[in-house]
Amino acid sequence: FPVLNVSSTCEKTQVAILGAGVAGITAAVSLANNSVSDFLIVEYNNEIGGRCRHGSFGKDGQGNSYTVELGPNWIEGIMSPGGPTNPIWTLVQKYNVKNHFSNFSSHLTYDTNGPVDYLDKLDTFGDAYSIVEQDAGNILLENLQDRSFRAALNLAGWKPIGDPQAQAVEWYQMDFEYAQTPFNWKDVSSEEFTIANYNSTFYGFSEDTNFVVDQRGFNSFIHGQASEFMKTNDSRLHLNTVVNNITWSDQGVSIVNADGSCIDAAYAILTFSVGVLQSGDIHFSPELPDWKNTAIQTFEMGIYTKVFLQFPPDKVFWDKSSECFLYASPTRGYYPAWQSLDHQDFLPGSGILFVTIVTDQSYVVDTQDDDTTKQQVLAVLRQMFGENNVPEPTTSMYPRWSTVPWAYGSYSNWPPGLTLEGHQNLRANNGRLWYAGEATSAEFFGYLQGAYLEGQKVGETIAACLEGSGDARCASEKSYEVLHGTTDLDEYMLVNGWTETSFQTIGDVSGAGIGG
Numbered sequence: 001f002p003v004l005n006v007s008s009t010c011e012k013t014q015v016a017i018l019g020a021g022v023a024g025i026t027a028a029v030s031l032a033n034n035s036v037s038d039f040l041i042v043e044y045n046n047e048i049g050g051r052c053r054h055g056s057f058g059k060d061g062q063g064n065s066y067t068v069e070l071g072p073n074w075i076e077g078i079m080s081p082g083g084p085t086n087p088i089w090t091l092v093q094k095y096n097v098k099n100h101f102s103n104f105s106s107h108l109t110y111d112t113n114g115p116v117d118y119l120d121k122l123d124t125f126g127d128a129y130s131i132v133e134q135d136a137g138n139i140l141l142e143n144l145q146d147r148s149f150r151a152a153l154n155l156a157g158w159k160p161i162g163d164p165q166a167q168a169v170e171w172y173q174m175d176f177e178y179a180q181t182p183f184n185w186k187d188v189s190s191e192e193f194t195i196a197n198y199n200s201t202f203y204g205f206s207e208d209t210n211f212v213v214d215q216r217g218f219n220s221f222i223h224g225q226a227s228e229f230m231k232t233n234d235s236r237l238h239l240n241t242v243v244n245n246i247t248w249s250d251q252g253v254s255i256v257n258a259d260g261s262c263i264d265a266a267y268a269i270l271t272f273s274v275g276v277l278q279s280g281d282i283h284f285s286p287e288l289p290d291w292k293n294t295a296i297q298t299f300e301m302g303i304y305t306k307v308f309l310q311f312p313p314d315k316v317f318w319d320k321s322s323e324c325f326l327y328a329s330p331t332r333g334y335y336p337a338w339q340s341l342d343h344q345d346f347l348p349g350s351g352i353l354f355v356t357i358v359t360d361q362s363y364v365v366d367t368q369d370d371d372t373t374k375q376q377v378l379a380v381l382r383q384m385f386g387e388n389n390v391p392e393p394t395t396s397m398y399p400r401w402s403t404v405p406w407a408y409g410s411y412s413n414w415p416p417g418l419t420l421e422g423h424q425n426l427r428a429n430n431g432r433l434w435y436a437g438e439a440t441s442a443e444f445f446g447y448l449q450g451a452y453l454e455g456q457k458v459g460e461t462i463a464a465c466l467e468g469s470g471d472a473r474c475a476s477e478k479s480y481e482v483l484h485g486t487t488d489l490d491e492y493m494l495v496n497g498w499t500e501t502s503f504q505t506i507g508d509v510s511g512a513g514i515g516g
């Protein structure tokens with residue numbers, strides 16, 4: 001097989017897989033399933049899993065730490081009878097990853113004065129959201145101009161300005177899922193593709209989401225997958241190796257790492273996050289063409305931060321039968337969604353509570369010290385549950401996703417006005433350098449299933465290329481040098497990374513907009 005610099009001293013391989021997250025490991029499974037065993041996986045960290053990552057936290061009665069998920073916690077969208085199944089759900093069952101149905105109707109509402117019932121505002125939001133779904137379907141089917149999610153909600157009559165409870169409800173329904181806000185000038189979400197993304201997962205698979213509480217960690221499904229094709233200490237897995245330079249062409253790809261090691265590959269699969277690609281930490285030679293660079297810089301990266309607290313288990317002050325506590329602050333997005341792990345279905349007796357914040361507030365906590373954040377969350381808890389009822393936590397912890405140099409953020413988000421062609425440019429290969437990851441999925445961006453499906457697809461494509469570049473399955477991805485303003489209906493097809501799932505309404509069809 002042809003590679004660059006055949007005379008060089010670099011390690012040689014047929015396929016260099018850059019990154020060992022879900023996309024990278026799934027690409028390797030695809031190659032192995034297609035009889036390609038000559039590949040190398042290069043990974044920044046000292047373990048596989050990527051953003052699917054856990055940490056040790058707190059102590060149980062025996063002095064052992066608990067495992068908590070720093071990254072994904074949910075299998076989002078499971079399956080509907082007779083419909084497609086989320087591939088992550090299939091893997092979680094295969095490798096017995098412990099999970100439990102998340103009951104989102106098990107929530108209580110609070111504001112600065114303590115408990116107060118504003119659940120009815122969730123219904124009002126739901127009514128407006130159904131109108132937005134119809135509107136988004138119309139935009140897609142009629143090839144109309146996309147708009148921001150804020151504009152869409154306003155047009156549907158949902159205007160939460162000046163109402164902290166309504167803002168908390170909006171945060172719970174939007175920011176909690178997309179890690180980005182539809183709030184006023186900060187709005188960075190497309191109406192059309194946010195709705196399509198929601199439909200693909202929650203109408204395509206099902207509206208159920210299951211919460212993972214496996215003490216081996218959520219990523220044990222990735223370890224399970226890897227064990228199917230790799231031995232312990234497999235020499236094809238290069239951990240603790242940071243890629244710095246990528247030289248690409250139609251003949252092959254050369255990679256130079258920070259430790260000076262290098263690889264010459266016939267093909268490479270790049271799975272780094274949009275945050276890493278945007279950062280400029282990776283140098284490309286030749287420079288990436290404008291159409292590719294524009295796509296990378298246009299797609300958005302959201303931050304999703306969980307702040308964990310452990311309280312003495314005998315001093316738990318919240319209702320242990322509830323899963324979620326929503327807090328309405330005058331400042332929208334200020335420590336709004338609290339989840340209890342001390343629940344009979346999760347980690348009973350653990351005394352662990354965590355609060356989620358996203359992008360704007362995440363940037364704030366990422367630049368302040370742990371103690372300041374702890375004092376802020378305790379002040380909120382004391383407003384919610386009473387000044388004298390909330391003791392000092394025994395420990396607290398949170399990851400700073402915006403600063404992690406192998407991710408620079410949590411997951412991607414589709415900005416207003418970006419067309420399907422614009423997104424396709426994020427997916428499209430540059431010569432023999434191919435791309436995969438959650439962000440390259442047109443329908444499932446942000447989710448584990450997006451990373452899985454994109455990794456699988458690229459693995460199969462390159463296996464076909466290695467059989468013979470004349471193989472039709474090896475054709476280059478379509479790319480667009482000139483971007484037009486909208487996307488014709490007949491472009492929603494595989495050539496642009498679009499399957500038919502967003503047009504299905506297998507789950508709850510009550511508000512299905514796109515094609516529904």
Ligand SMILES: Cc1cc2nc3c(=O)[nH]c(=O)nc-3n(C[C@H](O)[C@H](O)[C@H](O)COP(=O)(O)OP(=O)(O)OC[C@H]3O[C@@H](n4cnc5c(N)ncnc54)[C@H](O)[C@@H]3O)c2cc1C
Nearest residue numbers: 019021022023044050051071072073074243437438448451
């Ligand atoms: C806080 C949080 C919550 C989330 N919640 C959910 C959820 O509940 N459900 C859900 O489905 N999804 C969720 N997601 C999204 C999900 O985690 C991602 O979609 C998925 O893990 C992305 O996989 P990937 O393979 O595309 O990328 P990654 O996992 O980022 O894999 C890329 C790999 O490349 C490596 N890398 C980066 N730079 C370099 C370099 N220079 N050299 C070498 N290696 C490098 C990284 O270390 C990483 O291992 C969440 C993510 C986060 C962070």
